[in-house]
Amino acid sequence: MNKTNVLIIYYSTHHGNTLKLCQNLKDKYNFDLMDVKDVTHDIIRQYQTICLASGIYAFSFPKEIKDIVTNENFNDKKVFIIYTCATNYHHYDKSLIKQLLSFDNVNYLGTFSCLGFTTYGPLNLFKGIHKQRPNNDDILNLFKFIEDKIISHII
Numbered sequence: 001m002n003k004t005n006v007l008i009i010y011y012s013t014h015h016g017n018t019l020k021l022c023q024n025l026k027d028k029y030n031f032d033l034m035d036v037k038d039v040t041h042d043i044i045r046q047y048q049t050i051c052l053a054s055g056i057y058a059f060s061f062p063k064e065i066k067d068i069v070t071n072e073n074f075n076d077k078k079v080f081i082i083y084t085c086a087t088n089y090h091h092y093d094k095s096l097i098k099q100l101l102s103f104d105n106v107n108y109l110g111t112f113s114c115l116g117f118t119t120y121g122p123l124n125l126f127k128g129i130h131k132q133r134p135n136n137d138d139i140l141n142l143f144k145f146i147e148d149k150i151i152s153h154i155i
Protein backbone atom coordinates (compact mmCIF):
# COMPACT_ATOMS: atom_id res chain seq x y z
CA MET A 1 0.00 0.00 0.00
CA ASN A 2 1.24 3.53 -0.75
CA LYS A 3 2.24 5.82 2.08
CA THR A 4 -0.77 7.05 4.05
CA ASN A 5 -0.98 10.01 6.38
CA VAL A 6 -1.63 7.85 9.45
CA LEU A 7 0.42 7.87 12.64
CA ILE A 8 0.00 5.17 15.30
CA ILE A 9 1.08 6.41 18.71
CA TYR A 10 1.60 3.42 21.00
CA TYR A 11 2.26 2.58 24.64
CA SER A 12 2.96 -1.12 25.15
CA THR A 13 5.03 -1.94 28.22
CA HIS A 14 3.61 -5.18 29.67
CA HIS A 15 4.25 -7.84 26.99
CA GLY A 16 4.30 -5.87 23.75
CA ASN A 17 0.75 -7.12 23.03
CA THR A 18 -0.43 -3.80 21.64
CA LEU A 19 2.81 -3.26 19.76
CA LYS A 20 2.27 -6.62 18.00
CA LEU A 21 -1.05 -5.34 16.61
CA CYS A 22 0.52 -2.02 15.61
CA GLN A 23 3.48 -3.67 13.91
CA ASN A 24 1.08 -5.74 11.80
CA LEU A 25 -0.69 -2.55 10.72
CA LYS A 26 2.59 -0.89 9.85
CA ASP A 27 3.61 -3.89 7.74
CA LYS A 28 0.27 -4.26 5.93
CA TYR A 29 -0.88 -0.66 5.55
CA ASN A 30 2.37 1.28 5.75
CA PHE A 31 1.14 3.37 8.69
CA ASP A 32 3.81 5.23 10.65
CA LEU A 33 4.44 3.95 14.15
CA MET A 34 5.89 5.83 17.11
CA ASP A 35 6.37 5.18 20.82
CA VAL A 36 4.38 7.76 22.75
CA LYS A 37 7.54 8.92 24.52
CA ASP A 38 9.06 10.05 21.19
CA VAL A 39 6.02 11.99 19.97
CA THR A 40 6.29 15.76 19.70
CA HIS A 41 3.89 18.55 18.93
CA ASP A 42 5.45 19.03 15.47
CA ILE A 43 5.10 15.35 14.60
CA ILE A 44 1.40 15.23 15.50
CA ARG A 45 0.76 18.35 13.44
CA GLN A 46 2.00 16.59 10.29
CA TYR A 47 -0.67 13.85 10.38
CA GLN A 48 -4.30 13.98 9.36
CA THR A 49 -5.16 10.66 11.04
CA ILE A 50 -3.93 9.55 14.45
CA CYS A 51 -4.34 6.13 16.06
CA LEU A 52 -3.92 5.92 19.84
CA ALA A 53 -2.89 2.38 20.82
CA SER A 54 -2.24 0.97 24.27
CA GLY A 55 -2.68 -1.72 26.86
CA ILE A 56 -5.10 -1.04 29.72
CA TYR A 57 -3.57 -0.57 33.15
CA ALA A 58 -5.72 -0.26 36.30
CA PHE A 59 -8.96 0.17 34.31
CA SER A 60 -7.54 3.00 32.28
CA PHE A 61 -5.38 4.15 29.40
CA PRO A 62 -1.93 5.12 30.69
CA LYS A 63 -1.19 8.72 31.63
CA GLU A 64 1.19 8.97 28.66
CA ILE A 65 -1.68 8.46 26.18
CA LYS A 66 -4.13 10.61 28.14
CA ASP A 67 -1.54 13.41 28.26
CA ILE A 68 -1.28 13.38 24.46
CA VAL A 69 -5.02 14.02 24.20
CA THR A 70 -4.86 16.67 26.92
CA ASN A 71 -1.83 18.53 25.58
CA GLU A 72 -2.09 18.21 21.80
CA ASN A 73 -4.49 19.68 19.29
CA PHE A 74 -6.86 17.19 17.63
CA ASN A 75 -9.02 19.78 15.88
CA ASP A 76 -9.94 18.59 12.34
CA LYS A 77 -8.17 15.26 12.81
CA LYS A 78 -9.44 11.74 12.25
CA VAL A 79 -8.76 9.47 15.21
CA PHE A 80 -9.12 5.79 15.98
CA ILE A 81 -8.24 3.74 19.04
CA ILE A 82 -6.72 0.30 19.58
CA TYR A 83 -6.35 -1.37 22.95
CA THR A 84 -5.48 -4.75 24.43
CA CYS A 85 -6.58 -5.87 27.90
CA ALA A 86 -7.19 -8.85 30.17
CA THR A 87 -10.99 -8.51 30.41
CA ASN A 88 -12.62 -6.91 27.43
CA TYR A 89 -16.18 -6.44 28.65
CA HIS A 90 -15.47 -2.88 29.87
CA HIS A 91 -15.58 0.12 27.56
CA TYR A 92 -12.14 1.30 28.58
CA ASP A 93 -12.09 3.84 25.75
CA LYS A 94 -15.14 5.77 26.97
CA SER A 95 -13.42 8.69 28.70
CA LEU A 96 -10.75 8.99 26.00
CA ILE A 97 -13.44 9.25 23.33
CA LYS A 98 -15.29 11.84 25.40
CA GLN A 99 -12.13 13.93 25.64
CA LEU A 100 -11.43 13.56 21.91
CA LEU A 101 -14.94 14.64 20.98
CA SER A 102 -14.39 17.98 22.70
CA PHE A 103 -12.10 19.02 19.82
CA ASP A 104 -13.52 20.98 16.88
CA ASN A 105 -14.43 18.94 13.84
CA VAL A 106 -12.67 15.82 15.11
CA ASN A 107 -13.77 12.62 13.37
CA TYR A 108 -13.65 9.60 15.71
CA LEU A 109 -13.57 6.56 13.40
CA GLY A 110 -13.88 3.70 15.90
CA THR A 111 -12.13 1.43 18.37
CA PHE A 112 -10.62 -2.04 18.02
CA SER A 113 -9.86 -4.07 21.14
CA CYS A 114 -8.82 -7.62 21.92
CA LEU A 115 -7.39 -9.71 24.74
CA GLY A 116 -3.67 -9.72 25.48
CA PHE A 117 -1.31 -12.01 27.39
CA THR A 118 -1.33 -10.86 31.03
CA THR A 119 0.89 -11.89 33.93
CA TYR A 120 -0.01 -9.04 36.25
CA GLY A 121 -0.14 -9.67 40.02
CA PRO A 122 -1.71 -12.98 41.10
CA LEU A 123 -2.16 -14.00 37.45
CA ASN A 124 1.57 -14.66 37.47
CA LEU A 125 0.92 -17.66 39.74
CA PHE A 126 -0.88 -19.34 36.84
CA LYS A 127 1.85 -18.27 34.40
CA GLY A 128 -0.56 -15.68 33.10
CA ILE A 129 -3.79 -15.69 31.11
CA HIS A 130 -4.58 -15.31 27.41
CA LYS A 131 -1.27 -16.80 26.33
CA GLN A 132 -0.47 -16.20 22.65
CA ARG A 133 -2.96 -13.33 22.45
CA PRO A 134 -3.17 -11.32 20.31
CA ASN A 135 -3.19 -14.29 17.93
CA ASN A 136 -3.67 -14.63 14.16
CA ASP A 137 -7.46 -14.38 14.48
CA ASP A 138 -7.10 -11.13 16.43
CA ILE A 139 -4.87 -9.76 13.69
CA LEU A 140 -7.34 -10.77 10.97
CA ASN A 141 -10.13 -9.09 12.97
CA LEU A 142 -7.97 -5.98 13.24
CA PHE A 143 -7.44 -5.95 9.47
CA LYS A 144 -11.21 -6.29 9.01
CA PHE A 145 -11.75 -3.33 11.34
CA ILE A 146 -9.31 -1.26 9.26
CA GLU A 147 -11.00 -2.27 5.99
CA ASP A 148 -14.53 -1.66 7.32
CA LYS A 149 -14.05 1.48 9.39
CA ILE A 150 -10.80 3.24 8.52
CA ILE A 151 -9.58 2.71 4.96
CA SER A 152 -12.26 4.76 3.21
CA HIS A 153 -11.36 7.78 5.38
CA ILE A 154 -7.64 7.74 4.70
CA ILE A 155 -7.20 7.15 0.96
Ligand SMILES: Cc1cc2nc3c(=O)[nH]c(=O)nc-3n(C[C@H](O)[C@H](O)[C@H](O)COP(=O)(O)O)c2cc1C
Pocket residue numbers: 011012013014015016017018019054055056057058059060084085086087088115116117118119120
Ligand atom coordinates in the same frame (compact mmCIF):
# COMPACT_ATOMS: atom_id res chain seq x y z
C1 LIG B 1 -0.21 -3.10 36.03
C2 LIG B 1 -1.25 -3.70 35.10
C3 LIG B 1 -2.59 -3.38 35.26
C4 LIG B 1 -3.56 -3.93 34.41
N1 LIG B 1 -4.88 -3.57 34.58
C5 LIG B 1 -5.81 -4.09 33.73
C6 LIG B 1 -7.19 -3.71 33.87
O1 LIG B 1 -7.59 -2.91 34.71
N2 LIG B 1 -8.08 -4.30 33.02
C7 LIG B 1 -7.72 -5.19 32.06
O2 LIG B 1 -8.57 -5.68 31.33
N3 LIG B 1 -6.40 -5.53 31.88
C8 LIG B 1 -5.46 -5.01 32.70
N4 LIG B 1 -4.14 -5.36 32.53
C9 LIG B 1 -3.76 -6.26 31.43
C10 LIG B 1 -3.20 -5.49 30.22
O3 LIG B 1 -4.10 -4.50 29.80
C11 LIG B 1 -2.94 -6.45 29.07
O4 LIG B 1 -1.99 -7.42 29.44
C12 LIG B 1 -2.46 -5.71 27.83
O5 LIG B 1 -2.52 -6.57 26.73
C13 LIG B 1 -1.06 -5.19 28.01
O6 LIG B 1 -0.66 -4.56 26.82
P1 LIG B 1 0.87 -4.36 26.41
O7 LIG B 1 1.54 -5.71 26.40
O8 LIG B 1 0.77 -3.73 25.05
O9 LIG B 1 1.44 -3.41 27.44
C14 LIG B 1 -3.16 -4.84 33.39
C15 LIG B 1 -1.80 -5.16 33.24
C16 LIG B 1 -0.85 -4.61 34.08
C17 LIG B 1 0.61 -4.98 33.90
